[in-house]
Amino acid sequence: MRLVHISSRRSTFAPMRGLLFALSVALSVGLIWLMHTPLPMGQQRLPALGRFFNPFSGFxxxxxxxxxxxxxxxxxxSGLRGKVEVVYDDRLVPHIFAEHLEDALFAQGYVTAQHRLWQMDLSARRAAGRxxxxxxxxxxxxDRMTRRRGLPLAAENALRGWQRSAEGMRLLEAYCAGVNAWIxxxxxxxxxxxxxxxxYAPEPWSPLKTALIVENMxxxxxxxxxxxxxxxTLEALGRATFDYLYPEWNPRxxxxxxxxxxxxxxRGTLRAAALPNSNQRLSAQPLKEEYLFGSNNWAVAGAKTQRGAAILCNDPHLTLSLPSIWFQLQLHTxxxxxxxxxxxxxxxIIIGFNEHVAWGVTNVGxxxxxxxxxxWTDAARTHYLVDGQTYPVEWRVENIGVRGRPPLIDSVRYTLWGPVTYDDQPDHPLHNCALRWVTHDEPDPAEMRSFxxxxxxxxxxxxxxxxxxxxAPAQNFALATRSGEVAIVVQGKLPARRYEQGRFVLDGSQKASAWPGFIPNEHLPAQRSPSRAFVFSANQHSTPPSYPxxxxxxxxxxxxxxxxxxxxxxxxxxxADSMASLQLDNFSQRAADALPQLLRLLDRSTLDEQARAQLDELERWDxxxxxxxxxxxLYEVWFDTCYLRTWDEMLDSSGEKQxxxxxxxxxxxxxxEQDPDNAFFDRQDTPQRETARDIVTDAFRRMQVFFKKNPEKRTxxxxxxxxxxxxxxxxxxxxxxxxxxxHNxxxxxxxxxxxxSWRVIVELxxxxxxxxGVYPGGQSGNPGSRFYDDMLDTWAQGRYYELFFLKAPEELPSIHLFIRQTLLPQ
Amino acid sequence: MRNFIAVGAFTAGAGLLCTVGLPWWALSAFGAAGGWLWAKTNGQSFWGGFAGGLLLWLAFALGRDWANEGILSTRIGALFLGLPRWGVVGFTGLLGGLLGATGALTGYRARRWWQTR
Structure with a gap:
């Protein structure tokens, strides 16, 4: 009876238990699926929670x-020829000691990847349009624009050029092997x-990726x-007005x-005029931001220094990022x-010093x-004319992978001049224009070994x-030597242009529009041990207008x-201290030029008490x-308002596009200062005629209104x-x-x-x-490391670190030793 | 209580194998095995698996966080809805607990279903 009873209960409960089992399986599988799937959060995608949070392989x-x-x-x-000692100091700077340069570069690749692999991957992807x-x-x-500007092509050409130097490639491949050894x-x-x-997962490194990093820069x-x-602008304003408003040389x-x-x-190319330029239609575009890269370098000869030692200073100004742009290291062979x-x-090493010389770079610009x-010769734009001869366009097909959707196939026309970057945008003012860019050229085979x-x-x-x-990119290389010499060279592949060639869009139907050549190395602006006992650069004009x-x-x-x-x-x-105070100097020559003019032109008769207080503050500003x-x-808002309200003729009706x-x-x-009654000070949207005085006074009122409306900005x-x-x-x-x-x-x-991005001062x-030296960040690219941003506060406070320049691994004081690592051949 | 502890201990103990390269979801499978072998009730399986998964993930997260002095957990917290440092540690434990719990419950329910066949 009992057996019958149990059997009967089993048959009754079996479906229920089956259902409960199925439900629990669904719950488990559902949870695993949920934790395995990246979830959307607003506009962002959260990583898969299980993979990311599990403590064994996640973050x-x-x-x-x-x-x-x-x-x-x-x-x-495997890949090393001999033993390499890597001594990390207490800021995680690796000091690499190797017998051969090849091994030193292998180790450089290895330690760089160890600390910055994701940054390397992202930079290469950025330039590859990936x-x-x-x-x-x-x-x-x-990605599409990166490819349309021909950056991946530029990297392929760069590599082709480098491959013509067996020695350069051998060294580059040693570096890549080091990166791959870490991966x-x-x-x-x-x-x-x-x-x-x-x-996603890291990919193997290759010389092409190094070329992409160069093209990124x-x-x-x-x-x-x-x-x-x-x-x-030339076509809208005419030559005379254009020349008046846009002189290329600032006499100061x-x-x-x-x-x-x-x-x-x-005998240069200065006096030869460029061919007439092509027609260009107007197109509203976002206001171009002021150039934000502002690097300085200078070298002071012993005659000007306290100890009689030459001093080199450099602070390249770039988009600051974390992980940091630069990675410090020492290479000893x-x-x-x-x-x-x-x-x-x-x-x-890009910016550095050895036992004999120190060098620093700024952008030539x-x-x-x-x-x-x-x-074009046909509506489909498949052929074009140059000197009456028809050429077919070459197509470069870009297959752009996109996560979460099928890849985008983008075909770009290439001409003798370069890619027709905007050929897919009929409304773009450069729709029918090709880009000729030095970066696309195959470089000198020895370029790889320059640094x-x-x-x-x-x-x-x-x-x-x-x-x-x-x-490329052309740089102002400043030098100081241990013998007290200083020098600077404006170095790069610079077109030897005819007068105004390249200032405007050029006529692509004539070969004569091409650059006549490049400035020979021996004609590049350079200065060695000048009598003034210093050389310097700050992204300004390389030369006065008399340069040929x-x-x-x-x-x-x-x-x-x-x-x-x-x-x-x-x-x-x-x-070194006085040089540091110069690097940290916040004095603005532009403010010193502009503010006295603004104060001079301001009509003070209608100012209220608050305005007078602000004016008083401005008059006392240093x-x-x-x-x-x-x-x-106060000054910043006042000056910018004056500037933008003066050039209303150049802006669209919203005032937000130019x-x-x-x-x-x-x-x-x-x-x-010199022409306050110029017609351009007149506002187009008022019946009366304004002068600089009216613009400056009106801008001051607007500045007051701005701070009244935004009291939190009065800070x-x-x-x-x-x-x-x-x-x-x-x-x-x-x-x-x-x-x-x-300020810039x-x-x-x-x-x-x-x-x-790197403040450095070297005395030799x-x-x-x-x-x-110091930079705003840290040696590690890992946000989970204290070395991710450990130098940032020091940098922000305007302080520096002494750099440990060692002759042997044992020279590093033990108090500053983080770890010593030996790399051995397998 | 003994069964509850056994489920939890087995889930956590076997879950340690994840440290040698098993995928994270293997914790659920270990929970299932614990639930099948020792659980007598739904509650024992669920809470036993939960405790095992939670303790395992929490302990490892705490160890890492302690050695790291919260540098990374603070940043990850800011990334995930502004969770504080301990919130990130706790959330990790919770995920481990849920994996263990659902796994153990499934194991227990599988055995019960098997027994009725």
Whole structure:
């Protein structure tokens, strides 16, 4: 009976138990699916929770012990020829000691990847137009434009050029092998945090990726031009007005290299005029931001220094980011001993010093990208004319992978001049124009070794030979030697343009529109041991107008160079401290030029008490954009309002987009001073005729209204203009806000997003080399490491670190030793 | 109580195998095994698995966080709805607990269903 009863209960409960089992399976599987699937959160995608939060392979594995990363004392790696010692100091700077250069570069690749692999991957993806593969549709347009501007092609050409130098390639491949040796050791649990967050895996490194990193820098530093806006402006205003408003040379300017008669014998291209330019229609476009890159370098000879030692200073100003732009290291071999900062993905040291010389770079900023209007022969735009001959376009098919959707196939027309970048946008003013860009050219085969040779340089001649093959992006290379010599060279592949060639859109139907050639190396502006005992550059004009080659720029600096020149001219008994105070100087020459003019023109008769108080504050201002200054915001709003309200003719009705090129600010200040009744001060939207006095007075009132409406803005400069150092993937949680002074017209050229990316001061004399430096971030690219941003506060406070320049691993004081690692051949 | 502890201990103990490369969801499978072997009730299986998964993930997260002094958990918290440091640690434990719990419940229900066949 009992058996029957149980059997009966079983048969009754079985379906219910089956159902409960099925439900529990569904619950388990559902939870696993939920934790395995990236979930949307607003506009962002959360990583899959299970993969990301599990403590065994998720983000917790990136939570480094606060002392620093755990590194094995000994590692065996295939590809090494001999033993390499890597001594990390207490800021996680690796000091690499190897017998051969090849091994040193292998180790450089290895340690760089160890700390910055995701940054390397992202930078290469950026230049390859492959961001959307991992970031999805939000970067698709950026990828498309990157490819349409021909950056991947430029990298392929760069590599082709480098491959013609067996020695250069051997060294590059050693570096790549080092990177890949690190990647090969990685398990998914070891992946850098961002790979886990974005849900993808690292790829092997290759020489092409290094070329992409170089092109990334070229895009940043030498991709700018004003051709279309200048052409439209010339046609709208006419030649006379154009020349009046847009002179290329600021008479107050102090160029990098003065005319000392050295160019008298050179027959350049200055006097040959460019061909007539093509028609250009108007098109409203967002207001172009002022040029934000503002690097300084200078070298002071022993005659001007306290100890008689030459001093080299450099602070390249770039978009500040986390992980940091630069990676510090020392490379020591039997042939060289060099310390400085490197770019992730590139072998060698970019800015640095060795036992004999120190060098630093700033961007030259010449326009090396021109637009050529194409004359098509057919409606489908498959053929075009050059000198009456028909050429077929070449198609480059771009297959852009996009995460979460099918790839985008984009076909780009290529002409003799270059890619027709906007051929898919009928409304774009450059729709029928091709881009001719130095960056696309196959470089000198020796370019790859430029910095490596510079790392080895011992004399001025070595330095010249090392940089002679450096093509792009053109840089002002400043040098100081241990023998007390200083020098500067404007180095790069610079077109030898006819007068005004490339200032406007060019006629692409004639071969004669092409650049006649490039400025020969021996004619590039250069200066060696000048009598003034210093050399300097701050992105200003390379030369005065008497230089026999024409060149132009989107935006040369007009203020930092002037100020620096005056400070260095007056300098005596310089030492590292006085050089540091110069790097941190917040004085704005532009404010010093403009504010007296504004104050002079202001009609004070109608000012109320509050206005008088503000005016009083402005009159007492010392033109320094100190973090604590409350006058700087007043001036900034007043000046900007004056500027934009004057050039209403160049803007659309909203005042937020520009139709024409805006005159440079130095010219605007000059007009305030010299031509206050100029017709351009008249507002188009009023019946009466305004002068500069009316504009300045009206702008002052508007400034008052602005601060009344936004009382929170009536604060210090650092709070009025908050700055931040953004994570490369724009992840807020991995970014840092900073409160600092500075301005792009001051030597401390700090803006909201850009600033001094590496401040370095090197003293060289017979007793040795002493250096201090700092950058805003840290050596580690891991947001879970204390070395991610450990130098940031020091940098923000204007302090420096002494740099440990070692002759042997044992020289590092034990108190500053983090870890010693030995890399051995397998 | 003994069964509850046994389920939890087995889930957590076997879950340690995840440290040698097993996928994170293996915790659910270990919970299922614990539930099948030791659980006598739904509650024992669920809470036993929950306690095992929670303790395992929480302990590892706490260890990492302690050594890291919260540098990363603070940043991850800011990324995830502004969770505080301890919220991130707790959330990790909760995820582990839920994985263990659902796994153990499934294991228990599987055994019950098996027994009726």
């Amino acid at each position: 917790w594995q990136n939570a480094e012990p606060v002392q620093g990363p755990v590194l094995p004392a000994e590692v065996r790696l 961001l959307s593969e991992v970031l999805g549709e939000r970067t698709l347009e950026l 090969a050791r990685l398990q998914p649990a070891d992946y850098p945090l961002e790979f886990k967050l974005l849900g 070229a895009e940043t530093l030498c991709g700018g031009e004003n051709d279309q806006l200048s052409t439209a 300017q102090q160029p990098i290299v003065p005319d000392t008669g050295q160019w008298r014998s050179i 039997s042939q060289m001993n060099c310390y400085g900062v490197s770019l992730q993905g590139m072998p060698g 010449h326009d090396v990208a021109d637009w050529y209007r194409i004359q 490596l040779l510079l790392n080895l340089a011992q004399t001025y001649d070595d330095y010249r030979q090392a940089i002679a093959h450096f093509d 080659y024409y060149y132009t720029s989107r935006d040369f600096d007009d203020y930092r160079g002037r100020y620096l020149f005056h400070r260095l001219s007056a300098l005596q008994h310089a030492n 033109y320094r954009y100190e973090a604590s200054s409350t006058a700087a915001p 139709l024409l090129l805006l005159p440079e600010r130095w010219r605007f200040i000059e007009l305030l 210090t400069w650092s709070q009025f203009r908050p700055a931040s150092i953004r994570h490369l993937a724009q992840i807020e949680a991995f970014s840092r806000a900073i409160e600092v002074g500075g 017209t001051a030597l401390n050229a700090q803006t909201r997003t850009h600033g001094p 004399d017979s007793t040795g080399v002493r250096a201090r």
